[in-house]
Amino acid sequence: MTTPSRDTGGDIAIVGMAGNFPGAPDIGKFWADLCAGRDGITRMTRAELLAAGVPPEVADDPAFVPAAGLLPGIDRFDADFFGYDRTDAELLDPQHRLFLECAWHALEDAGVDPDRIEGLAGVFAGGAPSTYLLSNLLSNDVTALTVGPDQLILQNEKDLIASRLSYALDLTGPSVSVQSCSSTALAAVAQGCSSLLTGESDLVVSGSVSVVVPQEPGYLYREGSRFAPDGINRILDAGANGKVPGNGLGVVVMRRLEDAQADGDRIYAVIRGWAIHHEGNRARQGFNLPGVPGQAAVVAEAMAAADVEPAEIDHIEVSTLGTPFGDVAEISALQKIFDVDGVERITLGSIDANLGHINQAGGIARLIKAALALHHEKLPPAVNFEKPNPQLAHSGDKLVVQTELGDWPRGERPRLAGVSAYGFGGTDAHVVIEEAPEDLPERPAARPHQLLAWSARTPEAADAMTGRLAADRPEWTDLADVAYTLHNGRKAFEHRRMTVVSSADDAADAFASETRVVAEADSAPREAGFLLAGVGEQYRGMAGGLYDSEPEFKAAVDECAALFKAHLGTDPTASLHGARGSGGGDLARLLGRATDTEDAAPSVTQPAVFTLGYALGRLLRAWGLRPSVLAGYSVGEFAAAALSGALTLEEATALVATRAKLIEKLPPGAMAAVPLGADELTKLVGDVTAFGVDVAALNGPRMIVVSGAGDGVEKLAAALAEHGVPARPLRTTHAFHSRALRPAAAELTAWARKNLTPREPEVPYLSNVTGAPITAKQLNDPGYWAEHMCRPVRFAAMIEHLASTNPDTVLLELGAGQSLGSMFRGHPEFPQTSWPLLVPTLPGEADPRQDTAVLTEALGRAWLSGADIDWRAYHDGRDPRKTTLPGYPFQHDRYWIEPTTAPADVALGARAAGEKAARPVYLVEGELDVTARDLGMRLGAELGATVVFADEHPGGADAVRAAHGRLDGVLDLTTSNAAKEER
Numbered sequence: 001m002t003t004p005s006r007d008t009g010g011d012i013a014i015v016g017m018a019g020n021f022p023g024a025p026d027i028g029k030f031w032a033d034l035c036a037g038r039d040g041i042t043r044m045t046r047a048e049l050l051a052a053g054v055p056p057e058v059a060d061d062p063a064f065v066p067a068a069g070l071l072p073g074i075d076r077f078d079a080d081f082f083g084y085d086r087t088d089a090e091l092l093d094p095q096h097r098l099f100l101e102c103a104w105h106a107l108e109d110a111g112v113d114p115d116r117i118e119g120l121a122g123v124f125a126g127g128a129p130s131t132y133l134l135s136n137l138l139s140n141d142v143t144a145l146t147v148g149p150d151q152l153i154l155q156n157e158k159d160l161i162a163s164r165l166s167y168a169l170d171l172t173g174p175s176v177s178v179q180s181c182s183s184t185a186l187a188a189v190a191q192g193c194s195s196l197l198t199g200e201s202d203l204v205v206s207g208s209v210s211v212v213v214p215q216e217p218g219y220l221y222r223e224g225s226r227f228a229p230d231g232i233n234r235i236l237d238a239g240a241n242g243k244v245p246g247n248g249l250g251v252v253v254m255r256r257l258e259d260a261q262a263d264g265d266r267i268y269a270v271i272r273g274w275a276i277h278h279e280g281n282r283a284r285q286g287f288n289l290p291g292v293p294g295q296a297a298v299v300a301e302a303m304a305a306a307d308v309e310p311a312e313i314d315h316i317e318v319s320t321l322g323t324p325f326g327d328v329a330e331i332s333a334l335q336k337i338f339d340v341d342g343v344e345r346i347t348l349g350s351i352d353a354n355l356g357h358i359n360q361a362g363g364i365a366r367l368i369k370a371a372l373a374l375h376h377e378k379l380p381p382a383v384n385f386e387k388p389n390p391q392l393a394h395s396g397d398k399l400v401v402q403t404e405l406g407d408w409p410r411g412e413r414p415r416l417a418g419v420s421a422y423g424f425g426g427t428d429a430h431v432v433i434e435e436a437p438e439d440l441p442e443r444p445a446a447r448p449h450q451l452l453a454w455s456a457r458t459p460e461a462a463d464a465m466t467g468r469l470a471a472d473r474p475e476w477t478d479l480a481d482v483a484y485t486l487h488n489g490r491k492a493f494e495h496r497r498m499t500v501v502s503s504a505d506d507a508a509d510a511f512a513s514e515t516r517v518v519a520e521a522d523s524a525p526r527e528a529g530f531l532l533a534g535v536g537e538q539y540r541g542m543a544g545g546l547y548d549s550e551p552e553f554k555a556a557v558d559e560c561a562a563l564f565k566a567h568l569g570t571d572p573t574a575s576l577h578g579a580r581g582s583g584g585g586d587l588a589r590l591l592g593r594a595t596d597t598e599d600a601a602p603s604v605t606q607p608a609v610f611t612l613g614y615a616l617g618r619l620l621r622a623w624g625l626r627p628s629v630l631a632g633y634s635v636g637e638f639a640a641a642a643l644s645g646a647l648t649l650e651e652a653t654a655l656v657a658t659r660a661k662l663i664e665k666l667p668p669g670a671m672a673a674v675p676l677g678a679d680e681l682t683k684l685v686g687d688v689t690a691f692g693v694d695v696a697a698l699n700g701p702r703m704i705v706v707s708g709a710g711d712g713v714e715k716l717a718a719a720l721a722e723h724g725v726p727a728r729p730l731r732t733t734h735a736f737h738s739r740a741l742r743p744a745a746a747e748l749t750a751w752a753r754k755n756l757t758p759r760e761p762e763v764p765y766l767s768n769v770t771g772a773p774i775t776a777k778q779l780n781d782p783g784y785w786a787e788h789m790c791r792p793v794r795f796a797a798m799i800e801h802l803a804s805t806n807p808d809t810v811l812l813e814l815g816a817g818q819s820l821g822s823m824f825r826g827h828p829e830f831p832q833t834s835w836p837l838l839v840p841t842l843p844g845e846a847d848p849r850q851d852t853a854v855l856t857e858a859l860g861r862a863w864l865s866g867a868d869i870d871w872r873a874y875h876d877g878r879d880p881r882k883t884t885l886p887g888y889p890f891q892h893d894r895y896w897i898e899p900t901t902a903p904a905d906v907a908l909g910a911r912a913a914g915e916k917a918a919r920p921v922y923l924v925e926g927e928l929d930v931t932a933r934d935l936g937m938r939l940g941a942e943l944g945a946t947v948v949f950a951d952e953h954p955g956g957a958d959a960v961r962a963a964h965g966r967l968d969g970v971l972d973l974t975t976s977n978a979a980k981e982e983r
Contacts, residue, residue, distance in 0.1 A: 006307075012193045012271040013260035013436070016110025016253030017368050018102045018887065022069030022246050022355045026105070026887065031372045034380035035405050039354045041244055042070045043231065044217050052217050066218040067231025069246025069356025074098065074211055078890035081457055082168050087970065089895040091137065091147065093130045093156040095209045095249070096164055101890055103165050103205055103251045110253035111265060111489025111882030112203065119202025120173035123162040124192040125251075126184035128210040128360050130156035135213050139899035142922060142945070146971050165205065173201040179360075182319065183276075183423030184208045186363030189252065190274040190429055196256050207251030210359035219245060226323050233322040233357075235350040236331070236401050238387040243321040246356020250364035252371075257437075264484070264881045267436035269371035272416070273306025275299075279426040290326055290422055295333035298428040299418060303337070306432035308416055311342035313432070314408070315379065315417040316399075317366040318350050321357055330422070331391040331399065339395050347402040349373075353383045363421030363429065370417045374435045379406040410435060443879040446480035447549055449502050449856040452510075453486055453863055455493040456888065459521060462495040464889035470511035472886050476504050484880035487871035496520045498860035500853055518864060526810050526837075526866035527628040529802070530620070530643065532613040532636030533815025534793075535605045536730075539845040541580030542816045543612060545852040548577070551877060552622045556615035560653055564607045567657035572607040581845065600733050602660040606635045609815065610656045613639035614649070616814040616841055616855075624870025625862060629806055630765035631798050633820060634697075634737065637768050637788065644761035646779055651756050658751050659789060662744035669735025670713040672727040674720065677702050684723050691716040696737035697793040699823045705730070705793075707738035737792050745786035753782035771797020795820075799827045803834075810837045810865045812858060817844030837865055897969075920945040920968040923953075923960050936971065947971075 017027055023040020024030035033040060044052065044066045049059040058064055077097040079089035089097070103123075107114060114121070133156040137143050143152070154160075159177035166175035174195055178188040185208035192204035221229045228234075228242035260267055279294025281287075303310070320330040338346055351365045352358075358365060373379055379402045392399055408415060415435045422428045454469065456462035476482050479501065499517045501507040510516040546553045561573040613636055621627070621643075632640035635656065642652035674681060678695050681688060681704065688695065692712030697705035706716060706727070713735075717727035735741065758779035767774045769787055771794035778784045802811070813820045821838040824830045841858040843849045863869050922945055924936045936947050945968070948960050961967045 008257055008270075010197055011257040011434075012196055012254050013257045013265065013267045014252050014269050014271065014371050014433070015255055015260050015265040015267055015882075016106045016108070016112065017251070017268060017371065018106035018109055019248070019250035019365065019368055020071060020098060020102055021248040021250070021358070021365060022071060025072075027368060027372065030368070031376065034354065034369060034372075035378060037381045037383050037405070039383050040069055041067050041231070041246075041356060042217060043067050049217060054217065058220075061220065063220045063222070064218055065221050065227070065229065065231040067228075067244050068215070068217055068219070069244065069248065069358060070215050070217065071098075071211060071247045073892065074213070074215065074247075075894050075896040076892035077101070077895050078892055079895060081890060086895065090897050091143070091152065091155050092895075093132045093158075094213065095127045095130065095132075095158070095211045096156070096161055097895070098211065098249055099125065099127065099161055099207070099209045099251070100165060100168055102209070102249050103169075103207070105887035106205065106207070106251035106253050107169075108490060108887050109884065111485050112253060113489060113491045114169040114171065115491060116488075117171070117203055120200070121171040121203045121205065122173035122192060122195050122201030123166050123171055123175045124178055124188040124195070124204060124206045125162040125165065126178040126180075126188050126208045126360050127158040127161045128212065129158055132156060132213040136897050136899050140897050141900045142920075142969055142971070143897055161209065171205070173203075178208075180427035180429075181424035182359055182362050183421040183427050183429045184360035184363065185250065186367065186419065186421035186429035186431060187276050187423075187427065189254075189271075189364070189367060189431060190276050192254055193271055193274050193431075196254060202255070202259065204254045205251060206254065207249065207364045208360045209249035210361045211247045211249070212245070215247060216245075226321065228322070232384050233353040234384045234386075235320060235322045235353045235382065236318065236327055236348060236389050236392070237322070237385050238389055240322045240324055240327050240389065242323055243352060244356040246358040248355055248358035248361045248365060250361055250368050252364065252367065261437065264879065266882045266884065269374045269433045269436055271431055272308065272434050273302045273304070273432040274430070275301035275305055276427065276429045277301065279428060284426055287425060290329040291426070292329050292332045292336065294426065295330060295420070295422060295428055296336040298430045299333065299337050299420065302418070302430040302432050308432060309342070310338045310340050311344070312413065313338070313346055313416050313418055315347045315349065315370065315373070315402075317370050317417065317419045318348055319362065319366070319420040319422045320350065321352055327389050328391045330420070331389060334399055335395050338398055343398050345397055346399055347379055348399060349380065349382060349402050353385075363419070366419045366421065367431065367433070370419050370433055373408060374415060374417065374433065377408050377410065379408045381405050410438070439881065440879075444877060445549070446878065447852065447856070448545060448850065449500050449853045450479045450483040451487075451498060451500055451856045451860045452483055452507065453496070453498040453860055454490065455496040455523075457493045457495065458891055459495045461889050461891050462493075462497055462519070465886070466497055466511065466517060468886035468889060470508075473504060473507050473511065475884075476507070478881070478883065479504055479507065480878065481881045481883040482885065484875050484878075485882045485885055487869075487874065489882055492863075494522050494524070496523050496864045498864055500857045500860060502853070518861065520864035523864060523866045525868065526808055527806070528625045528862060528867045529629040529631065529806060529809045529811045530617055530627045530640070531811050531813045531820045532617070532630065532632035532639045533609065533813060533820055534632070534634030534636045535609050537815060537817040537819050537844060538605060538609050538612070539581045539816060540575045541578050542576060542842055542845075543615075543851050544577045544580060545850050546619070546855060549852055550619055553615050553619045556618040557611055559649065560607070560611040560614060563650060563653040564611070564657055567654060568603055568607070568661070572604045573611045575604075576608055576612055600731065602663045602733065603657065606660045607653070607656055609635050610639050610653070612816075613814045614642055614652075617643040620812065620814075620841075623859065623874045624868060625812070627763055628809060629802065630763055631802065632765065632768070633795055634768065634793050636815070637765070639814075640765040641761075644763045644765045646758050646761040646765070646774070647756065654755060655752070655785060659748060659785070662748055663734055663736075663741060663789075666734060666741060666744060668710070668733055669708060669738070669740050670710040671696060671705055671707045671730040671732045671735060672713050672717055673730060674704050674706055674725065674727050675702055676704060676725060678704055684725065685716065685719045688716060691719070694738035695792050696735070698796045699793075700796050700799070700827050703796075703823065703826060707735040708740060709735065737790065739790060741790050745783075745790055748786045748789065749783045752785050756782065766798045766801060768793045768795070768798075770794060772801055795823060796827060799824055800829050803827070803830045807831070807834060808837070810839060810862050810867045812839045812841055812862060814841055816842045817847070836861075921948065921960065921964045921966050922946070922969050922971050923948050923950060923957055923967060924971045925950045927951075
């Protein structure tokens with residue numbers, strides 16, 4: 001499509017939508033019903049009417065029409081999710097409750113976590129008057145007397161819907177109630193657009209709700225009323241004869257177009273222009289009757305604001321109810337605009353015939369329908385349509401009702417639609433929407449493995465979300481977009497789930513597996529720490545996938561490679577990202593070991609291991625995992641020093657290279673692992689120095705490494721064998737961390753004095769020499785690095801330190817395999833409950849998994865445990881898009897106060913266990929004085945209720961239910977209404 005460019009600076013993007021309409025609890029079902037030509041009107045049989053509580057005389061009345069657009073479950077709510085206790089939830093109008101949940105789903109659909117909104121989020125919303133207040137709360141004697149009319153009215157005020165949402169989600173932009181009857185929702189959208197355009201808001205949640213309580217499954221038709229005598233709503237049809245009542249609600253999330261595009265939002269449609277006005281009285285037939293000039297004027301104003309001509313409009317969603325006069329008036333208003341030269345064909349659609357007349361929420365339903373039509377490139381058919389209204393004939397084929405599901409593809413110019421809403425009393429609104437900009441087809445390559453991560457407030461909800469994602473998986477078109485939406489567009493709760501997948505088919509396998517979805521309960525915020533491996537577990541090609549797919553990792557490796565090449569003349573890091581070796585691993589190899597296929601020279605292995613640890617640390621930090629502590633094993637301490645800022649990268653690489661070259665000048669040596677403590681070893685064989693051997697590493701209470709000349713290590717091994725103790729030889733070139741390296745100490749010290757300028761670490765790291773945090777004195781001592789080279793690695797002390805000071809820290813092992821984690825798990829002071837916090841980042845040599853898969857899983861496990869991830873940074877440079885995914889599975893319970901029934905005989909006290917009370921039972925809680933007790937007694941007498949005082953009936957509500965067979969409410973007589981209002 002090629003169109004002239006235009007200024008889009010005033011365009012508003014619809015990035016999220018949610019709705020709950022008759023027959024359609026979500027917009028997916030809403031769209032499916034629209035396309036199938038199904039309505040959501042409930043039509044009950046006589047038996048169903050009687051079961052629903054309709055009196056037989058009403059059900060049998062010939063004037064009773066059993067048709068209405070009903071919403072199931074309006075008495076149900078996830079109170080815990082929004083922080084309401086049972087009492088407050090029961091007092092809250094269901095419109096408020098439904099709107100809270102719908103708004104949450106709309107934000108999820110937009111890929112917006114309320115806690116991470118950048119800028120100001122405004123709310124523009126409206127609702128119907130609270131019939132729950134009138135029919136239930138004020139009609140319940142106990143509620144009316146104990147809470148008070150003033151507090152009840154305040155709790156259920158429709159004008160507080162916007163403020164209630166802003167408070168619940170901590171949205172700090174404008175929060176404005178909008179009310180103009182049937183144009184409420186569209187007027188709210190227009191106000192929200194203006195707020196975005198002026199910069200008052202950076203994101204807007206807008207919508208409306210209309211739920212009448214009680215939900216009657218029909219109505220009594222009277223001649224001359226606006227209701228359909230047969231319960232069938234025929235919009236724009238020659239046989240239109242009235243409306244059908246309905247309930248519903250909808251919410252949209254909007255952003256400035258440029259912001260939405262910059263963040264990769266999925267854009268349903270773009271609002272180009274909007275207008276609101278009142279018709280006045282000159283051109284209106286009456287206060288309650290529409291006027292043609294006024295309706296035409298608001299359409300023209302919106303089109304002018306959008307800078308579009310009549311011939312550019314393709315479709316109009318009309319506001320008419322399906323009444324003879326209203327249909328003709330709206331058609332006539334449209335004809336004044338579109339019966340002009342250049343207009344060829346404009347299709348007309350509506351939603352009232354599908355849903356019933358949902359009053360204040362009608363405009364948002366039309367907007368959602370039109371946006372979905374643009375998004376899916378389809379025009380849904382009208383329902384209950386047989387013959388066009390005669391007024392349409394005056395336009396020829398310029399205005400036609402869409403009678404079949406039709407394709408609406410993109411063309412040579414942008415597709416445009418208008419959406420109308422005309423309010424009772426004369427306040428009208430109209431918006432002009434355009435198709436979303438086409439997505440750029442070329443994007444950077446996606447990662448080979450994707451992390452799917454989701455969460456919920458409860459384990460039940462987390463499991464339900466797992467099921468929803470599994471069911472939705474066939475709809476996924478881009479796995480990277482799914483991951484991005486889950487990461488950036490969903491709030492992280494305590495109960496977390498994750499899995500690592502490589503394709504949509506692999507995701508299906510993961511969801512079906514009993515082991516691949518990993519769960520964490522009650523996740524709490526945790527800090528992260530890095531464990532940097534030493535030489536021992538490395539192998540060829542161990543990070544090739546990361547080098548190819550992670551630019552930050554590649555940049556760090558290349559930087560190290562260049563620095564090392566300047567010192568060594570060759571690139572010692574090449575083996576990291578070459579072809580992966582095929583040799584088997586040996587998890588007992590701890591230091592200075594090489595396989596048959598790798599060069600074990602210190603000037604190769606040590607720079608390579610340093611580079612791997614440093615590059616992994618850089619990558620994880622770029623993803624937001626900022627370590628609170630670092631601990632490196634042997635060469636790993638140099639990487640820790642560089643990552644902490646104690647040494648610059650130039651200094652650290654020079655130190656590693658110089659140290660390796662000095663070691664290579666020394667005679668070869670041997671090392672062996674011994675399953676004893678140092679004291680046990682001495683008791684068995686005496687002072688090991690007598691064998692020419694030193695203890696090179698203290699890895700655990702009964703896990704040490706000895707090091708020295710080859711013959712000395714052999715003699716020690718023979719002596720141990722006499723006691724039945726094995727000494728496992730390690731593949732190595734030199735006797736690391738022993739006195740055998742002492743001849744190089746002076747030269748290394750002199751070099752350090754000349755070339756190093758250590759700084760105070762920005763992140764504390766542990767010293768191999770002491771097992772405690774490095775001190776300023778150690779760092780300022782040029783001889784420290786020589787002592788580090790010649791003295792044993794006190795890794796057991798490091799484990800003990802971290803176990804005591806960082807017991808809840810997620811420890812990520814930066815290196816191949818899990819040798820460091822194994823040492824932690826083998827140490828008695830590191831509790832087994834903390835084992836899940838030990839997270840490997842790369843596969844060991846014997847592990848067939850790809851490096852990208854293991855690192856992705858490491859990130860997921862860190863998130864599961866509570867570590868904070870910068871998901872925006874994680875996806876930076878990938879050009880991701882947000883996509884549609886299932887919404888949060890709210891865990892509903894019933895919160896409802898019924899109107900008072902006929903009072904029973906006055907009686908106070910308890911009943912026998914198991915006997916159901918014939919009269920209402922109320923529990924009075926709190927510490928009561930004589931006045932409060934007297935009030936409780938008088939309330940019981942007045943209401944014909946059984947009143948039970950908590951201090952005389954231990955066990956609380958459950959015990960009262962068991963004793964009386966029911967519990968109709970809990971009364972608090974210790975707090976005045978004034979105090980409640982203040983609270």
